[in-house]
Amino acid sequence: MCGITGFWNPSRTNERELRFSLDRMLDVLDHRGPDERGSRFFQERGLAMGHTRLSIIGLACGHQPIETDDGDYAVTVNGELYDYKRIRTALACEDYKCDGKSDSAITLPLYLKHDLAMVDHLRGEFAVVLYDDRKERLILIRDRFGVKPLYYAVKDNGIVWGSEVKSILQHPDIEPRLCPKAAVHQMMQVMVPGSTAFEGVDALLPGHMLVVQRNGDSLEVQTKRWWDFEFPESHDENADPEPFVQGVQDRLIDAVAARLEADVSVGCYLSGGIDSCSIIGLATTLQQSPVKAFTIAFDSDEYDESNIAKRMAERTGAEQELLRLTEKELYGPAFERATWHAERTFYNTLAVAKWHMSRRVRACNYKAVITGEGSDELFGGYPFFKRDWLGRDDEGGIFAGAILAEEDLQHSAWQDLCGFTPSWIQPWMLVLKRFEPILSSSLTDLLREYDPVGEVANAIDPAQVRGRHRLDVSQYTWSKTMLEGQILTWGGDRMDMANSMEARPAFLDHHVAEYATTIPPNIRIRNGVEKWVLREAMVNVLPRELYERKKFAFMAPPAHTDPVKRAAVQEMIDHWLTPSRVDSVGFFQHDKLMQFIDDAWKETDGTIARRNDIVMNHVLQLHMLHGQYVEGLPLPAVD
Known part of the structure; x- marks a missing residue:
């Protein structure tokens, strides 16, 4: 487990510039890898690769980036690759050398043997960034479900990547700015797959690779899906x-x-x-x-x-x-x-x-x-999966207002895609409605043209849901x-x-x-x-x-359940939601926001109260993110 980051800009080859930029990007990833730090520069290419290491396997022999003896290939890995001993032994039998005995050491010989098909031989939770200097090709790879994060920003003059967005925001070519559309998605809790909270920064999708090929003075970027969570088109319902x-x-x-x-x-x-x-x-x-x-x-x-x-x-x-x-x-x-x-x-x-x-x-x-x-x-554990297949069986209890909607909703994009609107997205549609009266004029105007619920549906591959069982569709989406x-x-x-x-x-x-x-x-x-x-x-x-027990909601108690918690939230509200900061962030109307909060504390309906807690959490954090990343405010100490 580690942190990886780097950039490639063919027009910038100054060694001091490369080192200074990479050091800043690595500094904010120290928490991901406090045990060791490494870097590799292809100076004439304008490419830098960085790694912060948390040593778990191969404690004394896991330095990264890992290179081939000739220096033509280099790789950084975040995560764990299982079955590495078996793979290392098989590679050695075919005269493919692993540099070291850590699990990450199998990646380069697998690439040399299988090229991009190396991904099919990887088992585990991982993000991999590999550079092939002979082909002038950079490859970003993310594991099948996205257990390990990997983000990137493509600019006219190059690409920047990192295990966390904060490392990308440290690069001099990237301006930290919250994205209004992403803010709306955070309010409804459901991000568009591949998006982040920040303008111009994307998440590499799970089971995908990003291939960056140099072509003269420019970089050509292509995304490829290499795995998916795929259900069959039919099941044997009479199976033993x-x-x-x-x-x-x-x-x-x-x-x-x-x-x-x-x-x-x-x-x-x-x-x-x-x-x-x-x-x-x-x-x-x-x-x-x-x-x-x-x-x-x-x-x-x-x-x-x-x-x-x-x-x-x-x-x-x-x-x-x-x-x-x-x-x-x-x-x-x-x-x-x-x-x-x-x-x-x-x-x-x-x-x-x-x-x-x-x-x-x-x-x-x-x-x-x-x-x-x-x-x-x-295995179909969430209550909304059962609801999509078998219908309603209760009022939701503490799930209501958080992960189950108390009323049945439909959305045309989801109806077209799935034949129904999955129950898991319906409560978040209701949360978004709670936001609408307090939004700023700019976000209100945005929502006249932008359909966030539909955008999420549009990001789903229709070929993977059409013709499938309703439970499969719900689990997949x-x-x-x-x-x-x-x-x-x-x-x-x-x-x-x-x-x-x-x-x-x-x-x-x-x-x-x-x-x-x-x-x-x-x-x-x-x-x-x-x-x-x-x-x-x-x-x-x-x-x-x-x-014999039913599914239990693993959630922390919301603020409305306890006057002491309510007071703790109100203290954060008083600090972060000042008129000047709300105006600076630009997502809400301060007067209407304060009225909403006053009314929320008086709410007696448990379902609505849970939804109000969700609204307050998102509002607070949007302003915190702006303060932390755009304004550059320092983080407080925690006892």
Whole structure:
């Protein structure tokens, strides 16, 4: 796990300029790799590659960038590549040399053997930037689900890239400026795939590569998809479920075993859910020594599941580290710091909780944990998946206002694409409506011509949803948007790596994922029970109460649930939403915004109150992002 960054501008070949720019870009990625820093310059080409390292595999032999002996090829890697020992041995048998014994060392010989098809041989969570000087070709690669981030900005005179947007914004050719369209998308929580909060900076899509070819004095840029989360056009609805139960079990055991591979201790995140409990149960069996489990506890019974996590830890003999969080930890300086790391807004302070948890993990001298992200996406775990296939079965409870809409909505673009409007996007359509009365005139004018809900639909490949089962469509569209743009960014990598800690989501191993798409819907969700096939695969691992338990919302308690939290949010509002700053950012009308907040604190309907909390979080963070990245305000210290 590391940070990678760099740039290529054929017209700029001054060595001092190259070094000065790259150093600034690396400085803001220190948190991703505090153990070592490396750089490689192709001065005559105007190309610079940088790397900050968090050493987990090959502690003494993993320096990057990695080069060939002749210096014609160089690569930087962020993430983990599993099966590297087997691949390294196979390459050696064919006389392809790996420079060092780290997992990243397999990338260059794989490229020399397979060219761009090297990606098919990579297993894990990774972002790779490789330069081929013989062909004057630069290749940016992102893993299949987008577990590891990779961003880029293409200018008339070159390209800049980085593991985080903040490194790109340090380049002298890039002006930090919030994008109004992206601001609207952040308000509704759903980004257009491939976009960021900043003008001119894009995210490389999961399962894609960006190929940059020099042609004279210019660079030609082409994007290629090399993998997708693809469902079949039909399923055997009469299939025997038992082979699928065994298939899931076998592949998940293998995925967890692969992610226990490290030259440092590997722990597990443990909530009270089926996913993380399955992971720790398998890790306990696979690992000789007791597993270290890290659990978040909230000061609200309605949102806290740490009691079940505690029982799972006791059942497996795990050593549990329990982190209790209150309003003191979830708001104020930690909220601001989490926003800076996220580089976009988030609807719930779970992101802040994850920031605190990764800090605790490092304080316990752990650098890596295995997590349960991706299980819901593969096995139909979220309530909106079940709603799309089987219809409404309840009023949503604490899901209502946050991830379930209380009314059925339709949108023409989604109707055309899917034949229905997925339930997962409907609550965010309602959140956007809550924003409309407080928007500035410029954003109001923008929304007369720009349809943010339709733009998200337009980013989905129609060939991957048409003719598919409704459950497949719902899972696919969520995975191409919210999995990457929310769960794996501000809910995952960005908060983990903020404190130099690597998360390894075993469910998103592509062997598990590709198999999951073949499981018929009535085996993924059986007799109304979500993730049935996973429950059966883990029946001997999970406690009975968890095996029988419905999906629980892993969210932090919203501010409206507690007057102390409300006061903490109001303190941030008083600081960040001054008339001058609101006017400077230009997204809202200050008077109407203040009236909205006053009314929000008086709201008694729980669904509307949750939605109001979401609005306030996004408003605050848009102004924080402007202050942090455009104005250059310093980050506060966190106790």
